[in-house]
Amino acid sequence: MAQGVCVITEFREGAFRRVSFEIASEGRRLADELGEPLLALALGESIDALAADLGNYGVEKVYVVDDPNLKNYRAETYVPVAAEVLNNLDPKVILTPASVDGKDFSARLAARLGAGLATDCTELKVEGGSLKAKRPMYAGKAFAWYEWADGAWPQMASCRPNVMDCLAPDTSKKAEVEGAGVEVVAGTQTQVVNIEKDAGGKLDLTEAExxxxxxxxxxxxxxxxxxxxxxxxxxxxxxxxxxxxxxxxxxxxxxxxxxxxxxxxxxxxxxxxxxxxxxxxxxxxxxxxxxxxxxxxxxxxxxxxxxxxxxxxxxxxxxxxxxxxxxxxx
Ligand SMILES: Cc1cc2nc3c(=O)[nH]c(=O)nc-3n(C[C@H](O)[C@H](O)[C@H](O)COP(=O)(O)OP(=O)(O)OC[C@H]3O[C@@H](n4cnc5c(N)ncnc54)[C@H](O)[C@@H]3O)c2cc1C
Known part of the structure; x- marks a missing residue:
């Protein structure tokens, strides 16, 4: 039986991106309302040592897949791994970042899981033991609330960065960390050859306050x-x-x-x-x-x-x- 709220974090260049903490904070709130545990799935390279810190934002248990093939996001490597872990975990609710990579990842993952996905959500709430998601439509001219059919688990929502409130980190709280125990098979169709950064270390617009x-x-x-x-x-x-x-x-x-x-x-x-x-x-x-x-x-x-x-x-x-x-x- 489906159980728990699971957030899927985004880890780049040796650190969790801020949106990971935002969805963990939102996940905490929803998990409390649903009476469910808050889990996280963390994929990346050298992520093991930092995973427990997700507890600062209310995550109880983190399933980690730490592998050099997960250094950079590639759909063909990331999606099968995440799908296998989530099929094993069988969470009720899955939250992902609606970041640039997250949008690609979320849609592919939802298709693999056969889950209904509300994309780029700006607000989430629980009603009658089920998730409701608000998202902008027509380039932000209107907003629509989405809900899932009865029993259609998992309910999956990608969350727009910088919109949902982030809890003040409680550094005394650490999450339990467990290896997800899945094999990472590196995709062969694409490879990241080089990542070129803006000269001058410009702030990322999507993360700027x-x-x-x-x-x-x-x-x-x-x-x-x-x-x-x-x-x-x-x-x-x-x-x-x-x-x-x-x-x-x-x-x-x-x-x-x-x-x-x-x-x-x-x-x-x-x-x-x-x-x-x-x-x-x-x-x-x-x-x-x-x-x-x-x-x-x-x-x-x-x-x-x-x-x-x-x-x-x-x-x-x-x-x-x-x-x-x-x-x-x-
Ligand atoms: C399919 C499609 C996609 C598009 N996507 C985007 C998009 O992603 N982003 C985007 O921005 N646009 C997009 N556009 C274009 C959009 O429709 C507008 O043309 C564009 O946003 C106008 O840019 P602007 O406000 O800089 O220029 P203008 O509309 O020309 O406005 C300039 C403003 O500056 C003010 N101004 C002039 N001088 C001064 C001064 N000295 N002091 C104070 N104010 C002054 C004027 O009063 C005016 O309001 C898209 C259009 C289409 C059709």
Missing amino acids: VIVSGGRGMKGPENFAMLEELAKLLGAAVGASRSAVDSGWRPHSDQVGQTGKVVTPNLYIACGISGAIQHLAGMSSSKYIVAVNKDPEAPIFSKADYGVVEDLFQFMPALIEEVKTLKSTC
Whole structure:
């Protein structure tokens, strides 16, 4: 009989990605409501020593598959291993990250398990002993609640990063760690030859807590230096609208929106961005949105928590000075 809530973590470059702790925290809440134990499945290379730390976020038991073939994500290696472990565990609920790799992984895994998958969820709840999942539709114009047919276990949901609250880690709590006891067979159809990182150690937009983003209103690539300066002061990442990217002012990796990245920082500062629906699709779940635009009718203001109707070339330098002053006095 299906039992437990199981979260599948994401481990890259020797560390759990933050979304792993978010889904563990969410899993803890759901497990408590369902009266079930919280389990985790951790796949990766050299993951064994860190797995117990998932207990900091409420995980009771971690099943680990530690293998050099799991160093980088490859569907053909990861999915069969996860499917075998989960078929053995038979959990009621499975949570995965809706990260770039996680989206690919979750869909393939759900197909293997024959599970119903709600993707890119922003909220989860338990009703009548069963999971309900909220997810955005039509590029964020509407939200829909999903539920599973009676007895259709496992109920599987991938969770949008940076949306669900992360518990404050309780370092006194460690999870029990057990080898999952499955053989890892390296896929042969694809291999990761090389991973090229952005030069300059740029913050990953999808993990950034603060994003300063610029659009066509920035007028040219040179003016992004202003946003870079503010971003440095705030420990933020710099994003861009598609217009700025299509104009060749910023790389595509900076693009936020429907055909770019979906971001959910605590603070999103949009400068000279009109707020087209395709841009909003990528950032409207940000906790706080500040818009700087000289047009009071710009649609971005309908989503903004704070709106500044001003020429950004006047406002941004003043804001940067103000932040510098505040930082020097703190
Ligand atoms: C299929 C499809 C997918 C798309 N995907 C994306 C996507 O992923 N991301 C995305 O961003 N767009 C996307 N777009 C494009 C989107 O529709 C808009 O064209 C784009 O977002 C507009 O970018 P923008 O706001 O920078 O430019 P604009 O719409 O031109 O807005 C510029 C804004 O700057 C303001 N401004 C100008 N000068 C100043 C100043 N001095 N001070 C203050 N404000 C100023 C203006 O008032 C204006 O509101 C997509 C479109 C399609 C059709």
